[in-house]
Amino acid sequence: KPCWYWDKKDLAHTPSQLEGLDPATEARYRREGARFIFDVGTRLGLHYDTLATGIIYFHRFYMFHSFKQFPRYVTGACCLFLAGKVEETPKKCKDIIKTARSLLNDVQFGQFGDDPKQRNNPLHKGSSETGHTECSHMHTEEVMVLERILLQTIKFDLQVEHPYQFLLKYAKQLKGDKNKIQKLVQMAWTFVNDSLCTTLSLQWEPEIIAVAVMYLAGRLCKFEIQE
Numbered sequence: 114k115p116c117w118y119w120d121k122k123d124l125a126h127t128p129s130q131l132e133g134l135d136p137a138t139e140a141r142y143r144r145e146g147a148r149f150i151f152d153v154g155t156r157l158g159l160h161y162d163t164l165a166t167g168i169i170y171f172h173r174f175y176m177f178h179s180f181k182q183f184p185r186y187v188t189g190a191c192c193l194f195l196a197g198k199v200e201e202t203p204k205k206c207k208d209i210i211k212t213a214r215s216l217l218n219d220v221q222f223g224q225f226g227d228d229p230k231q232r233n234n235p236l237h238k239g240s241s242e243t244g245h246t247e248c249s250h251m252h253t254e255e256v257m258v259l260e261r262i263l264l265q266t267i268k269f270d271l272q273v274e275h276p277y278q279f280l281l282k283y284a285k286q287l288k289g290d291k292n293k294i295q296k297l298v299q300m301a302w303t304f305v306n307d308s309l310c311t312t313l314s315l316q317w318e319p320e321i322i323a324v325a326v327m328y329l330a331g332r333l334c335k336f337e338i339q340e
Contacts, residue, residue: 118315119176119316123176124312127176128175128176129142134179140311142185146188147172147310149213150167150193153189153193156212162275163197164196165275165277166196167193168309168310169275170273171185173267174188174192174266174267177266183259187259192263193209194209206253209256277305277323280298280323284327298330301329
């Protein structure tokens, strides 16, 4: 089974940074890509596990490829499309594209159809009404082509565990005021969502992230967590 954890040194030498992208911009691209998957998936009514799986695929993909070669929103759409199938909550590719269109501005959505081979193709301008359906067809095609690259990149290792399940398991073992525990779990859950916008999932196992966010939430809620 492939190892999906990297140390800080590897994270400072990603393909994007080797191509000249500065670390702050890469962090922002990862954040924007993760939020995009979260927002599109939420609009489509997808389960939190599906969103998290898509985001993990996204982060892993960019440990092997550069943001300069693969635009983040196209990759995000592709990761969500694949995660939907893996988690048995499939969504049509065209619905993902349509939702992406409603969430992104023109410049951001311009990443779709930004295939260098197609740059001079008038259909890729997307301006004319007639070009619109063919354009969406091309966008769908683009995501499908990328899916093959994504599958090879993540080595067909499709099952991903998330901190949520461990968080719920650990929460059952907490003793004390039920309301306080619920508040703590909600806060910890939010921290897990926030962590998905960072590279934490590339550095630590989900069990460890779950313990860390519970500890942090416990401190902030002034809840004493017994050993």
